[in-house]
Amino acid sequence: MVTPSNAKTPPGGGAQGGARARVHVALIGCNHRTAPVELRERVAFTQEQALHAAGELRRQGILEEAVVLSTCNRSELYGVPVDAGSAVTDAMEDFLTSYHRISRAELEGRTYSWVGPDAVRHLFRVASGLDSMLLGEAEILGQLRTAYGQALESGSTGPVLNRAFQGALEVGKRVRAETEVGARPMSVALAGVKLAERVFGNLKGHAALIVGAGGVAEQVVEHLRNRGIGTLRVVNRSPERAAELASRMGGEAVAWESLERVLSQPDIIVTSVSSVDPVLTREMLERALAARSGRPVFVVDLGVPRNVASEAAGLYNLYLYNIDDLGEIVEQNKRAREAEVPRAEALIAEHLAKFESWRAGIEASSIVDDLRGRFRKEREILLRERLAEMKDVSPEERERLASITEELIERVLDKPEERLLGGRGMRGRLGAIEAVRHLFGLDELDEGDDAGDVNQNRARDKDSQ
Amino acid sequence: MGYLSLVLYAASFVCYARILYAPHVWTGRLATLLLVAGMAGHYLALLARSQGTRWVPYDDLYGSMSLFAWLLALTYLVLETFHRQRSVGVCVTLFLVIWLAALELLVPKPPLEAPPARGALFAFHVTLNTWAYAAFGLSFVLSLVYLVQDRVLRSHRPGAAFWRFPSLDVLDRMSRSSVYVGLAALAVGVASGLIWAHRLTGSYALGDPKVIVTLAIVVVYVIYLRLSRSVHWRGARAARICALNFAIVLFSYTFVNLYLTRFHRFF
Numbered sequence: 001m002v003t004p005s006n007a008k009t010p011p012g013g014g015a016q017g018g019a020r021a022r023v024h025v026a027l028i029g030c031n032h033r034t035a036p037v038e039l040r041e042r043v044a045f046t047q048e049q050a051l052h053a054a055g056e057l058r059r060q061g062i063l064e065e066a067v068v069l070s071t072c073n074r075s076e077l078y079g080v081p082v083d084a085g086s087a088v089t090d091a092m093e094d095f096l097t098s099y100h101r102i103s104r105a106e107l108e109g110r111t112y113s114w115v116g117p118d119a120v121r122h123l124f125r126v127a128s129g130l131d132s133m134l135l136g137e138a139e140i141l142g143q144l145r146t147a148y149g150q151a152l153e154s155g156s157t158g159p160v161l162n163r164a165f166q167g168a169l170e171v172g173k174r175v176r177a178e179t180e181v182g183a184r185p186m187s188v189a190l191a192g193v194k195l196a197e198r199v200f201g202n203l204k205g206h207a208a209l210i211v212g213a214g215g216v217a218e219q220v221v222e223h224l225r226n227r228g229i230g231t232l233r234v235v236n237r238s239p240e241r242a243a244e245l246a247s248r249m250g251g252e253a254v255a256w257e258s259l260e261r262v263l264s265q266p267d268i269i270v271t272s273v274s275s276v277d278p279v280l281t282r283e284m285l286e287r288a289l290a291a292r293s294g295r296p297v298f299v300v301d302l303g304v305p306r307n308v309a310s311e312a313a314g315l316y317n318l319y320l321y322n323i324d325d326l327g328e329i330v331e332q333n334k335r336a337r338e339a340e341v342p343r344a345e346a347l348i349a350e351h352l353a354k355f356e357s358w359r360a361g362i363e364a365s366s367i368v369d370d371l372r373g374r375f376r377k378e379r380e381i382l383l384r385e386r387l388a389e390m391k392d393v394s395p396e397e398r399e400r401l402a403s404i405t406e407e408l409i410e411r412v413l414d415k416p417e418e419r420l421l422g423g424r425g426m427r428g429r430l431g432a433i434e435a436v437r438h439l440f441g442l443d444e445l446d447e448g449d450d451a452g453d454v455n456q457n458r459a460r461d462k463d464s465q
Numbered sequence: 466m467g468y469l470s471l472v473l474y475a476a477s478f479v480c481y482a483r484i485l486y487a488p489h490v491w492t493g494r495l496a497t498l499l500l501v502a503g504m505a506g507h508y509l510a511l512l513a514r515s516q517g518t519r520w521v522p523y524d525d526l527y528g529s530m531s532l533f534a535w536l537l538a539l540t541y542l543v544l545e546t547f548h549r550q551r552s553v554g555v556c557v558t559l560f561l562v563i564w565l566a567a568l569e570l571l572v573p574k575p576p577l578e579a580p581p582a583r584g585a586l587f588a589f590h591v592t593l594n595t596w597a598y599a600a601f602g603l604s605f606v607l608s609l610v611y612l613v614q615d616r617v618l619r620s621h622r623p624g625a626a627f628w629r630f631p632s633l634d635v636l637d638r639m640s641r642s643s644v645y646v647g648l649a650a651l652a653v654g655v656a657s658g659l660i661w662a663h664r665l666t667g668s669y670a671l672g673d674p675k676v677i678v679t680l681a682i683v684v685v686y687v688i689y690l691r692l693s694r695s696v697h698w699r700g701a702r703a704a705r706i707c708a709l710n711f712a713i714v715l716f717s718y719t720f721v722n723l724y725l726t727r728f729h730r731f732f
Contacts, residue, residue, distance in 0.1 A: 178489045184628055194628070198618060201632035294696035296633070313619075317700045325621045336625065343487070 023362050025164050026063070027119035028092040028111055029076030032133050035110040043100050043107075045070035050147060053077070053099055054156040062091045065158035067151040067165065069126070071143045073133055078123060080160045081115070089113035120164050120355055124348045127172030129182055135337050136181035136344075141172040163358060171351040178347065180340040184333035188326045189219035191333070192300040193227065195326075196268050199298050199319055204228035209266035211235045211259065211280070212273030213245050216302050216323075220270050221249045233266065235259050237273075260284055264291035269299045271307035278309040285312045300326070363433050364420040368413065370442050375409045470510060471565045473503030474538075478558035485555060485626040493551050500538065500558060507535045517577030521588045523595060525575045530568045532592070533718075534561055536599035540646060544603070544639055552630045553639070556606050586661045593654030594679075598714050600647030601686070605711035607640040608704040615701045633700070640707055641693060644686050655679055674725040678717040685710045 030043060045053060050068035057066040063079030070076075077096060081088035093111065097104050114122060122131070127144050129136040148165040151157050157165070176182035185191040193203070200206055208229050210217055213236060221232065232251030236242035239255060246253035254262050263269075263284060273279050280299070285308075289297060296317040301308040306322055313320040383401065387393060393401075420432055436442065480496030483489075511531060514522035522528030541557045544550075614636065617627050631639070655676075662670045670676060689710055693703035 178487065180625065183488075195618070195623075197632060198614070198623075198627070199633050201634040290696060293694075294699045296700060316697070316702070319618055321621065328621070329623065332623075 023160055023359050024081065024116050025078060025119040025123070025160060026081045026088050026092065026113070026115045027076060027078050027122060028089050028096060028113040029069075029074055030107070030111045031074035031076075031131065034112060039106065039110055040073070040075065042102055043075045043096060044072075045075060047146075047150065051150055051154050051156070053095075054151055055154065056099070057092070057095060058156060060095070062088065062095060065161040066156050067148055067161055069144060069147045071140065074126070074131075076126075078119070078161060078164070080158065089115060117352060117356055120167075121348060121352050123164060123168045124171045124351055127168035128175040128344050128348060129172070130175075130341060130344055130348075134186055135334070135341075136176070136183075136186070138176065138182055141169065141176070144172070145169055160359075164355060167351050167355050171348055174347050174351075175344045179343045180336050181344045182337075184336055186330060186333055186337065187219065188302070188323065188330055189216050190223055191326045191329050192220055192270070192302075192321060193223040195319070195321060195329075196298040196300075197227075199296055200267060202227075203268075205230040206267040207231040207233075207265050208268040208270065209233045209235065209254075209262060210245070210249070210251070211269065211271040211307065212237075212303065213241065214272035214302060217270050217272035218249065220300060220302075221251075224268070225250065229268075231265070233262055235262070260287070263288040267295070267297060269297060270302065271300070272302040273307050275303065275307060276305060279303070279307040280312065281309045282312040282315065285315055285318060289315060289317060360433065361421070367433055367436055367442065368417045368420060371416070371436065371440060372409065372413055374440055374442065375413070376406075379405050379409065468569065470503045470506035471562065471569060473499050473506055474558055474561045474565060477503055478555060478562055481551065481554035481558055485552060485629045488629060496551065496554055496558075497542075497545065500542065500554070503561075504535060504538050504542070507531070507538070511535060514577065521592055523591050527568065527572045527574050529595065529718075530564070530572060532595050533599050533602070534564050534568070536596045537561065537564075537602050540596070540600050540603050540643065544642060547642075548631070548635060548639055550631050550635060550639070553607060553610055553636075556610050557603065560602070560606050584661065586657055586664075590654050590658035590661055593650045593657065597647040597651035597654060598718055600643050600650060601682075601711055601714045604640045604643035604647065605708050605714075607636055607643060608707040611636040611640065611704040612701060612708065615704070637693065637700075637704070640704065641690065644690060644707065648683065648686055648690075651679065651683060655683075675717065675721050678713065678721050678725075682710070682713055682717060685713055 030040060032040070035043075045068050050070055053068045054066040057063040057077065057079060061082055064082050066077065066079040068075075068077055075096075077092050079088075079092070093104065093107065093113065096111075097107060112122075125131045127141055129138065129140055132140050144165070148157070148161075148169070152162065185194040197203060203224060204227065206229055208221070208224050208231070210221060210232070213234075224232070232246075232249060233254045234242050234246040234249060234251045235254045235256055235258070236245060237256050239253070242253040242255070245251075259279075263280075264287075269280070271279060285297070285299075289295075294317055296319065299308055299312070299318065299320045301320065301322040304323060308320060308322070312318060383398075383405065387398060387401075416436070420436070477496050477499035480492050480499060484493045484496060511522050511528070514528050514531075518524065518528075521532070523532050537557070538561055541554070545554060610630065611633060614627070614630055614633055617623055618633070630636075659669045662668065685706075689703060689706045692698035692706060698706070
């Protein structure tokens with residue numbers, strides 16, 4: 001899906017050639033697939049920079065609407081170009097390089113850029129977590145919401161980006177709710193916490209005990225904290241280390257000697273100790289269970305060798321998972337998530353069709369106005385030329401002629417307007433819009449209008465015949 | 466009408482099953498809607514029997530089993546709304562489909578005849594007791610789900626549906642809520658029955674096997690509630706007891722009614 005954009009031709013088709021009546025989303029960016037972290041760091045935006053850059057893109061007349069999305073894995077500029085021609089992505093890339101003071105050569109082959117439906121599809125895939133390093137991860141949706149919310153507040157968005165980003169947030173939510181892409185835990189730490197939720201339900205207010213320390217254990221604590229865990233105790237052989245960990249994790253340090261005393265209190269126990277012998281024996285856990293009136297305990301053993309005696313797994317109301325168990329579940333879940341990608345893509349396609357239908361509606365109403373304008377101008381020219389030759393036509397007759405031709409224009413436009421605005425199939429509408437543009441030379445008219453002279457247009461038409 | 470509600474319950478089951486693997490919000494709503502539609506059709510069928518007999522349709526096995534299923538669906542619907550939990554719906558609707566299919570295929574539909582008039586208090590007594598049995602039936606289903614989830618959790622091999630079912634804690638609470646509903650309905654139902662019997666005969670008919678077995682039902686469910694909070698029994702063991710208790714309910718509902726009682730022999 002992501003392709004470096006050495007060639008600037010938009011893959012969506014239909015975005016070539018520019019006219020102001022066309023409404024397109026343009027995108028340029030780089031992510032973890034196209035650029036190494038060193039380069040991503042250099043093109044990253046802080047929140048303030050993102051807002052400032054969006055404002056600058058509009059002020060410099062490159063984009064009418066702009067949103068800058070910058071996370072640790074991607075920096076992307078989204079916008080609605082003033083001119084939707086292929087030059088817009090060049091202008092956006094120029095802006096990106098000059099903003100971060102890096103040369104274009106450094107970005108060569110490291111970026112991707114799209115104009116049209118593919119830009120919106122990319123945005124929807126990002127929101128759904130399909131473009132993330134960790135397939136289906138949920139964090140990106142929050143980051144996207146923040147970036148869009150700030151841009152909206154600062155006034156750098158407009159109807160098109162509002163529609164696109166709101167659609168992205170909606171599809172992101174739907175993909176997570178209706179497919180398995182975001183449903184199952186993808187890390188050992190999260191798998192442990194999600195399994196604990198299968199036992200206790202909501203973890204808010206539950207107590208946890210961390211025995212030892214380690215990167216994964218700290219990740220588990222972070223997930224527990226995010227779920228509003230109540231009491232958190234940290235036990236370590238070194239009192240200093242326990243105190244340091246407790247203060248970092250926002251918990252309470254407990255002396256190693258008191259381990260068994262506090263063992264009856266937590267609902268969730270996470271062990272990550274470097275020890276040859278088990279730290280928690282079956283007998284210790286049996287006594288703890290009895291002391292807590294048989295309430296269930298969920299134990300995550302992250303130690304290698306294992307910190308919890310394997311015989312403890314048979315204890316009633318004790319659920320024990322070691323690092324291999326969790327690793328195997330994560331692998332299963334990865335496969336399950338990958339298998340769900342086609343369903344997520346189908347949801348994205350559904351929302352993209354809605355967006356395109358909305359866009360076609362906007363274009364249709366604008367093209368009918370263009371067409372009417374074109375007919376009126378032609379009528380004016382024709383009447384001026386012909387009436388100049390007919391000296392005996394009275395002012396009343398001229399007025400009548402003008403009124404009849406105006407009526408003729410409205411009658412001629414009646415059916416096309418009805419079909420363009422009320423047509424059902426989105427593809428059909430977009431096709432009809434393109435056909436009208438081509439048949440009536442409306443793109444040329446726009447360019448001619450820009451030059452401010454319709455007659456030059458006509459003259460050019462005549463020359464070419 | 467009976468077959469129509471069976472088809473609607475079956476369609477609801479399909480939707481509930483689907484949301485376990487493809488949790489689409491509208492499929493979930495459709496599942497509930499189909500359940501409600503099935504219940505509406507079921508209610509009309511009960512109403513038709515009731516208009517035919519001019520009485521609550523519990524006097525024959527067919528009507529009684531049908532009323533039981535309808536009350537079970539109603540109790541589940543209340544729990545689904547209260548706990549905001551649709552994933553158990555697949556098991557409940559499966560139970561309903563099997564129950565009603567057995568009813569339609571195996572139980573003869575008796576002709577509509579008006580039973581002897583026994584008064585509103587009696588109707589209240591029987592309806593509440595049937596509701597209690599339905600609530601115990603629901604707790605049976607929930608306990609089975611609990612036991613399966615517990616087994617999966619211990620096997621360390623969670624499948625796709627595992628992540629969609631409620632937690633053990635929620636299942637436990639739902640099951641206990643259902644038993645509380647059953648016990649409350651049974652207490653009021655039995656009390657009204659005793660009052661009715663006393664008014665009619667001057668005695669409470671405490672020696673009737675149906676009354677004895679009903680008291681046994683109360684005892685075993687109270688024991689379940691007590692054990693579900695005790696050191697050695699809470700969790701899967703209590704769920705097993707709850708599931709087994711339903712066997713006594715079925716015994717009371719079928720064997721006792723058919724063969725043992727004189728006083729409560731309706732069908």
